[in-house]
Amino acid sequence: MDAHTLIITEKPDAAKRIAFALDANGTPIIKYEKGGSYYIAKRKFLITIVPALGHLYTVTIHKKNKKSYPVFNYRWSPKYLTERKAGKIRDRIELISKLSKKIDRFIDACDSDIEGSIIGYTILKYACGNKEKLAHRMKYSTLTKEDILKAYNELSPSLDFAIIKAGITRHEIDWLYGINLSRALTAIAKKYSGRYTNLSTGRVQGPTLNFIKLREIERKKFIPKNYWQIKAKIKIEKSIFLAQYRKKFLKKKSDEIDIIDNCRGINCVIQKFEKKKYRMMPPTPFYLGSLQMEAYKLFKITPEQTLKILQGLYLATLISYPRTSSQKLPASIGYRKIIQRLQKNSEYNKLASEILTKKILKPNEGTKIDPAHPAIYPTGNNPNKVLKTNERKILDLIVKRFLAVFCDYAIREKTKITINIDNYLFFIIGNQSLDWGWIKFYRPYFKLENKIIPTVKENQKVSFIKLISEEKTTNPPVRFNPSSLLRKMEKEKIGTKTTRSGIIKTLEKRKYIIGEKISITELGNEVIEILKDYCSSLVSVELTRNMEVRMKDIIQGKEKKETIIRDTIELIKKTIRSLSDNEEIIGTRLKRVIQKGMFRR
DNA sequence: GCAAGGTC
Numbered sequence: 001m002d003a004h005t006l007i008i009t010e011k012p013d014a015a016k017r018i019a020f021a022l023d024a025n026g027t028p029i030i031k032y033e034k035g036g037s038y039y040i041a042k043r044k045f046l047i048t049i050v051p052a053l054g055h056l057y058t059v060t061i062h063k064k065n066k067k068s069y070p071v072f073n074y075r076w077s078p079k080y081l082t083e084r085k086a087g088k089i090r091d092r093i094e095l096i097s098k099l100s101k102k103i104d105r106f107i108d109a110c111d112s113d114i115e116g117s118i119i120g121y122t123i124l125k126y127a128c129g130n131k132e133k134l135a136h137r138m139k140y141s142t143l144t145k146e147d148i149l150k151a152y153n154e155l156s157p158s159l160d161f162a163i164i165k166a167g168i169t170r171h172e173i174d175w176l177y178g179i180n181l182s183r184a185l186t187a188i189a190k191k192y193s194g195r196y197t198n199l200s201t202g203r204v205q206g207p208t209l210n211f212i213k214l215r216e217i218e219r220k221k222f223i224p225k226n227y228w229q230i231k232a233k234i235k236i237e238k239s240i241f242l243a244q245y246r247k248k249f250l251k252k253k254s255d256e257i258d259i260i261d262n263c264r265g266i267n268c269v270i271q272k273f274e275k276k277k278y279r280m281m282p283p284t285p286f287y288l289g290s291l292q293m294e295a296y297k298l299f300k301i302t303p304e305q306t307l308k309i310l311q312g313l314y315l316a317t318l319i320s321y322p323r324t325s326s327q328k329l330p331a332s333i334g335y336r337k338i339i340q341r342l343q344k345n346s347e348y349n350k351l352a353s354e355i356l357t358k359k360i361l362k363p364n365e366g367t368k369i370d371p372a373h374p375a376i377y378p379t380g381n382n383p384n385k386v387l388k389t390n391e392r393k394i395l396d397l398i399v400k401r402f403l404a405v406f407c408d409y410a411i412r413e414k415t416k417i418t419i420n421i422d423n424y425l426f427f428i429i430g431n432q433s434l435d436w437g438w439i440k441f442y443r444p445y446f447k448l449e450n451k452i453i454p455t456v457k458e459n460q461k462v463s464f465i466k467l468i469s470e471e472k473t474t475n476p477p478v479r480f481n482p483s484s485l486l487r488k489m490e491k492e493k494i495g496t497k498t499t500r501s502g503i504i505k506t507l508e509k510r511k512y513i514i515g516e517k518i519s520i521t522e523l524g525n526e527v528i529e530i531l532k533d534y535c536s537s538l539v540s541v542e543l544t545r546n547m548e549v550r551m552k553d554i555i556q557g558k559e560k561k562e563t564i565i566r567d568t569i570e571l572i573k574k575t576i577r578s579l580s581d582n583e584e585i586i587g588t589r590l591k592r593v594i595q596k597g598m599f600r601r
Numbered sequence: 602g603c604a605a606g607g608t609c
Contacts, residue, residue: 010607115607203605
């Protein structure tokens with residue numbers, strides 16, 4: 001009997017692409033079973049390629065009493081034991097388990113990041129019967145045939161156990177904090193309010209909610225200030241212009257009155273005329289976060305909805321894998337081939353044709369990278385069913401952004417007239433495009449207008465009409481919306497590309513936050529206050545920072561998983577004790593906001 | 602059910 005290899009991937013698409021790349025004739029056999037489809041490729045020997053569906057195993061506890069806390073005796077089990085609607089996962093595990101029999105070589109080809117490492121490890125250990133120590137690791141960053149073959153020929157001899165250990169520690173700590181604190185809050189709320197209210201918190205939920213609270217505090221503290229803006233109405237040749245005084249923010253008594261009194265328009269002359277060309281670089285390719293933000297800005301589609309739409313477009317093979325943090329488009333995706341496919345679509349024919357005249361295609365990449373995926377790009381395939389409005393909008397956005405990325409920079413010219421009126425300087429600023437470059441390709445998603453002002457000569461006299469003084473008020477910092485909150489989470493490195501939008505949704509579901517311009521509810525505010533009083537680490541981004549450091553230490557062998565878990569449990573024990581000691585106060589606080597209903601602040 | 606992290 002020939003040797004037989006089993007390759008495990010993180011998701012179905014990866015299994016398919018690997019099967020087609022590895023089969024000597026490019027025609028692997030596709031098998032359909034209850035647990036999903038898998039592939040058999042033939043090389044010198046047989047290779048079975050079977051996909052997971054992300055994590056198939058997770059941290060769980062088996063106990064009759066679902067409300068008791070604290071709980072520390074967890075273990076890793078199949079996900080279907082804890083999640084409803086996970087029947088698919090049970091079937092998948094059974095399929096992989098069956099396929100793992102009579103296998104000589106195991107290869108973990110899950111995404112080459114920490115989570116991918118855990119997904120592969122748990123499957124090899126629990127579904128395949130302790131095969132994790134025998135398995136090889138296959139790492140690729142795109143699913144092109146070239147990359148796949150290279151990864152297959154350069155297998156790591158073993159899994160990266162240090163990374164796996166660090167990742168598993170992260171899962172367990174999150175579980176310990178999340179389950180215990182959520183249960184404690186829910187239980188105390190129920191006991192004192194008499195009403196069941198599902199309360200929760202965690203390493204990411206806590207700080208995210210706190211961002212909104214802090215913004216709310218800034219807004220409350222904010223004292224609006226009055227200021228004045230002065231413009232001069234003047235006539236150059238036959239046109240009227242408003243020239244802005246060189247200082248944009250004027251204080252009433254000192255500045256504004258001074259000008260009104262002294263600037264009479266007796267001497268009104270052009271002091272300077274300047275022109276300056278500058279470049280506007282094309283945009284960078286979309287990663288998940290930037291696409292979610294752009295979709296919200298342009299279409300008011302929430303990040304959570306956008307992710308759902310992207311998943312649909314991806315499954316319909318219209319776009320590449322959407323859960324990426326990369327701004328890179330490697331040449332191996334085949335730029336020209338994709339643009340040629342887009343060219344066949346009448347909507348993009350003109351734009352695509354123009355780009356194809358370029359001899360060299362070079363995308364304007366950003367700096368962000370992703371260990372497992374390139375940036376988001378269209379495949380150029382035609383939809384085989386009618387797309388819904390929002391799907392169409394998002395796809396069009398992706399196509400136009402992809403095209404724009406290959407375009408030339410735009411050339412703009414800034415024109416500035418400096419006018420001296422009785423020794424006070426005023427400006428008129430103009431702006432125009434000399435070459436639209438990429439902007440033409442990204443329309444209507446980027447709008448830029450020309451404001452043309454006349455060419456004048458220095459020392460030329462102009463006629464003064466009058467001064468206009470406007471009183472204005474400074475605005476408080478704006479509330480977050482789903483997009484700016486996502487950006488904030490990204491900036492603070494809280495959550496992951498895939499989970500951020502979901503976390504925001506969870507805070508909404510818990511009635512901690514409300515509104516499109518997000519504000520914190522009384523309930524959300526009380527939860528934050530309680531956490532601050534009794535478990536301050538859960539409202540700060542520092543817990544994540546700290547965890548990152550400790551994970552690194554595990555990877556470098558400087559710290560032991562057991563120590564970190566022990567410390568975490570000690571801290572949670574202490575926290576739960578102080579929650580119990582102060583149960584009545586906390587209960588009364590929660591009761592107040594729950595019984596009142598969840599009004600906006 | 603509760604976390605956060607994958608995936609459909």
